[in-house]
Amino acid sequence: xxxxxxxxxxxxxxxxxxxxxxxxxxxxxxxxxxxxxxxxxxxxxxxxxxxxxxxxxxxxxxxxxxxxxxxxxxxxxxxxxxxxxxxxxxxxxxxxxxxxxxxxxxxxxxxxxxxxxxxxxxxxxxxxxxxxxxxxxxxxxxxxxxxxxxxxxxxxxxxxxxxxxxxxxxxxxxxxxxxxxxxxxxxxxxxxxxxxxxxxxxxxxxxxxxxxxxxxxxxxxxxxxxxxxxxxxxxxxxxxxxxxxxxxxxxxxxxxxxxxxxxxxxxxxxxxxxxxxxxxxxxxxx
Amino acid sequence: xxxxxxxxxxxxxxxxxxxxxxxxxxxxxxxxxxxxxxxxxxxxxxxxxxxxxxxxxxxxxxxxxxxxxxxxxxxxxxxxxxxxxxxxxxxxxxxxxxxxxxxxxxxxxxxxxxxxxxxxxxxxxxxxxxxxxxxxxxxxxxxxxxxxxxxxxxxxxxxxxxxxxxxxxxxxxxxxxxxxxxxxxxxxxxxxxxxxxxxxxxxxxxxxxxxxxxxxxxxxxxxxxxxxxxxxxxxxxxxxxxxxxxxxxxxxxxxxxxxxxxxxxxxxxxxxxxxx
Numbered sequence: 001x002x003x004x005x006x007x008x009x010x011x012x013x014x015x016x017x018x019x020x021x022x023x024x025x026x027x028x029x030x031x032x033x034x035x036x037x038x039x040x041x042x043x044x045x046x047x048x049x050x051x052x053x054x055x056x057x058x059x060x061x062x063x064x065x066x067x068x069x070x071x072x073x074x075x076x077x078x079x080x081x082x083x084x085x086x087x088x089x090x091x092x093x094x095x096x097x098x099x100x101x102x103x104x105x106x107x108x109x110x111x112x113x114x115x116x117x118x119x120x121x122x123x124x125x126x127x128x129x130x131x132x133x134x135x136x137x138x139x140x141x142x143x144x145x146x147x148x149x150x151x152x153x154x155x156x157x158x159x160x161x162x163x164x165x166x167x168x169x170x171x172x173x174x175x176x177x178x179x180x181x182x183x184x185x186x187x188x189x190x191x192x193x194x195x196x197x198x199x200x201x202x203x204x205x206x207x208x209x210x211x212x213x214x215x216x217x218x219x220x221x222x223x224x225x226x227x228x229x230x231x232x233x234x235x236x237x238x239x240x241x242x243x244x245x246x247x248x249x250x251x252x253x254x255x256x257x258x259x260x261x262x263x264x265x266x267x268x269x270x271x272x273x274x275x276x277x278x279x280x281x282x283x284x285x286x
Numbered sequence: 287x288x289x290x291x292x293x294x295x296x297x298x299x300x301x302x303x304x305x306x307x308x309x310x311x312x313x314x315x316x317x318x319x320x321x322x323x324x325x326x327x328x329x330x331x332x333x334x335x336x337x338x339x340x341x342x343x344x345x346x347x348x349x350x351x352x353x354x355x356x357x358x359x360x361x362x363x364x365x366x367x368x369x370x371x372x373x374x375x376x377x378x379x380x381x382x383x384x385x386x387x388x389x390x391x392x393x394x395x396x397x398x399x400x401x402x403x404x405x406x407x408x409x410x411x412x413x414x415x416x417x418x419x420x421x422x423x424x425x426x427x428x429x430x431x432x433x434x435x436x437x438x439x440x441x442x443x444x445x446x447x448x449x450x451x452x453x454x455x456x457x458x459x460x461x462x463x464x465x466x467x468x469x470x471x472x473x474x475x476x477x478x479x480x481x482x483x484x485x486x487x488x489x490x491x492x493x494x495x496x497x498x499x500x501x502x503x504x505x506x507x508x509x510x511x512x513x514x515x516x517x518x519x520x521x522x523x524x525x526x527x528x529x530x531x532x533x534x535x536x537x538x539x540x541x542x543x544x545x546x547x548x549x550x551x552x553x554x555x556x557x558x559x560x561x562x
Contacts, residue, residue, distance in 0.1 A: 005467050006386040009378035013442055014394065016375065020435040021401045024409035024416070031411060086307060094301030102546050103308040105553075106315055109545040111496040113516040114534040118314045120520075121527055122321060128330040128527075130317065137333075163311070168553045221405050224498030224513070228520045242407040242499075250503065255411050262408035273403040 025266070031259035038253035051260035055248070060236035064244040065268065067151055071158065071240055072219045072272070078159045079215065080208060083166030088196065090167070091174040101171075108164040112224035119157045120146060120229040150230045150238035157225050162218075166211050173207040174200070216276055220269055241265045315542075322531035329527040344532035351529075352515050354536050361511040361540075363426050364501075365494035368433030369487050372441050375434070377483070380445035381471045385457060395446065398439040406436075406499050417504055424506045432504070433494045440493075441486055448482030449475060485551040488544075492552070495541045512537040 032051050034044045055061060090100055107115070123130050124145035132142035145153045177200065185195050223242045226232055232239035232247065239247075245265060249258030321329050323340035348354055383391050413432070414423075422428030452475065460474045476483070498513040505514050516537050519530045545552065 003386075006382040006388075009382040009467075009471075010394075012375045013379035013398070013438060016435060017398055017401050017438060020438075021404060024412035025404070027412035027415070028409055086304075089300060089307070090304045092297075092300045094297050094304055096301070096305065100304050100308040102549065103312040105545065105549050106312055106542055109492060109496070109542045110315065110538050111513045111516065111541075112498045113502075113513050113520070114318075114538055117516065117520060117530060117534060118318050121530065122317055123314060128332060130334060133333055160311070160314070168549075172553050217402050220403070221407065221499065223407070224502065224517070227498075227502065228517055242405060245407045246410065246503075249411050249414075255415075259411055262405075262410065265405040266408040269403045269405050269408075273400055 028259045028262050028266075031255050032263055034256055036255040036259075038255060047256070051256040052263075054257050055260045055264065058244070058248075060239050060244050063236040064239050064241045065264075067236075067238065068220065068240040068242075068268065070151065071155060071222060072216065074155045075159050075162060075219055076212060076215060078155070079162045079166040080211060082163055083170050083211070084201075084204060084208075086163075086167050087170030087174055088200065091171055101168075104167055105164045107160050108162075108168075110161065112161065113228050115157055115161055116225040116228035119153070119160070124153060146230050147234055150234060154222070154225055154230065154238050157229065158219065158222055162215055165215070169207050169211050170204060173204055177203050213276060216272060220265075220272065241268060315538075318531045318534050318538075321527055322535045324528045324531075326526055326528045329531070344528045345536065347529055348533045348536060352518065352533065354515070354533070357510055357512050357515040358536070358540070360426060360429075360509055361495055361513075364429045364433060364509075364511055365491045367426070367430040368437065368494050369490040371430065372434045372438050372490060373445075373483065373487055376438055376441040376445055377476070378471065380442050380449055381475055382467075383442075384446050384449035384452075385470075385475075386467070395443065398442055402436075402439040410503060413500075414503065423504060424508045424510075426509045428504060429501060429509060429511070432500050433497060436497070436500070437490045437493055441490055444486040444489070445479075445482065448479050448486070452478055481551070485548075488548045488552050492541060492545060 033046060033048060035047045035050075036044050086104075090097065090104070094100075110118075121129070126132050126142050126144040129142075131145065135142045143149070181199060182195055185199060190198075221242055222240060223246065226238055226240065226243045227246075230238040232243045236244075241261070242265065245258050245261040248254055248261055320336075322344055323342070324335070324338055325341060325343075328335050328338050383395065417423045417428050422431070456474060456478070457470055460470050465473070495511075496513065497511075498517075501511050501514045502517055505511070516533060519526075519533055
């Protein structure tokens with residue numbers, strides 16, 4: 001009796017997510033095996049592996065995969081390392097801590113499209129941007145960020161967005177750290193580095209796991225920042241898998257190839273998730 | 287130097303470093319904000335101008351050009367609609383998993399999270415086609431449905447971790463008094479976890495407000511929320527940073543201010559219960 005009630009309570013969530021996963025995914029699988037271009041309707045014959053071959057041999061394919069992974073790893077490293085360092089910094093007492101907290105969390109609330117537009121125009125523009133003005137003030141040649149370092153520009157934008165998230169999770173975690181333990185270590189003559197290394201870092205293991213997991217979910221799918229700032233270019237230099245598929249589907253109207261690409265994205269996400277859930281799962285109590 | 291002096295010096299140095307970092311990270315937002323009050327000429331002047339005579343002209347131009355209020359309303363409706371819907375669906379599920387865990391509970395939770403790992407772009411085409419066929423393209427209802435499903439796994443997880451931390455004794459006492467699972471949920475669990483539900487809802491609202499992939503691909507002029515409206519300012523038809531900044535400020539201000547007020551709640555939610 002009770003069992004059936006609990007199942008009933010779970011049913012809506014489970015069924016909805018099942019439909020949300022199975023229906024589009026099976027459609028994607030089906031589309032990926034047929035010839036399906038929106039410009040040429042009615043020629044939807046079975047083509048086997050051809051769409052996959054076409055997608056894999058696209059000159060952008062391997063670049064997009066490597067860009068996706070570089071973006072993911074760079075942002076994870078930047079946000080976790082800087083996040084831990086800055087959290088340790090603002091965990092100490094100083095004047096105006098609450099205001100600093102508010103300032104630090106703000107970039108997290110900025111929508112990706114606005115984020116990209118601010119950085120692209122007002123920060124990174126090679127003529128009128130703040131960075132250009134700074135380099136000129138130091139007598140240096142201004143850098144054309146989006147053309148010369150497109151992927152790095154995207155990494156900067158995305159890190160800017162996610163660093164506040166990391167900082168705040170870590171600060172919250174540090175506040176729960178046992179102060180008596182720290183004081184005892186201090187009495188025994190431990191340096192601040194030792195306390196940080198042997199007490200604080202282990203204490204942060206679980207929050208780090210949470211940050212890595214949540215960020216990975218969002219970073220594998222970075223889209224708007226690229227769409228608005230570099231448009232994936234120049235060439236394929238800042239195209240990630242999400243953007244490559246988008247290009248294929250909505251700009252070239254080739255649903256078949258885009259669906260094949262979508263399956264590659266699913267595959268890549270699964271590979272990453274496999275390692276991630278194994279590594280992080282241990283740190284999440286269920 | 288005495289110990290107190292040393293401590294004082296350290297506090298000052300820490301404060302200095304923290305303020306520097308905070309101001310640097312906040313600078314782009316500050317710059318966007320003040321640029322929105324400049325004329326186009328002032329916006330691109332080199333060296334950048336910090337002091338100038340502010341104008342409100344940009345804001346009225348943005349409202350005229352892109353009908354800000356309509357898009358803002360779309361954002362409000364889709365964010366709040368999807369959040370409420372997702373909470374209604376997720377609360378019973380999280381409750382039943384937290385208080386009546388079975389052998390498969392852990393697997394179900396991990397599976398839910400794994401649906402979140404499924405990249406949106408992998409199912410872009412089918413969702414686009416389904417939305418088109420059911421008349422949900424460029425409609426608020428379509429976005430609400432997508433946003434609900436998109437955030438459901440995270441919402442279930444967060445609620446689950448809150449519910450799990452509630453003291454079990456209270457429930458047992460209620461059960462002794464003959465409460466059914468439904469009574470328990472509505473009369474005991476929900477009142478005790480208002481804070482947790484609020485943080486979950488807040489996070490969901492922020493995620494919906496800033497969602498850009500589906501809103502860019504599935505809406506046009508009618509149902510486009512603010513994220514999509516802003517993207518229309520990315521086309522390089524001349525330099526108009528002041529208007530761009532005004533539009534961006536208008537798009538972000540509601541959620542940033544909202545976030546400032548709720549930051550404590552929000553941070554608790556973001557840690558997924560992994561941090562007490």
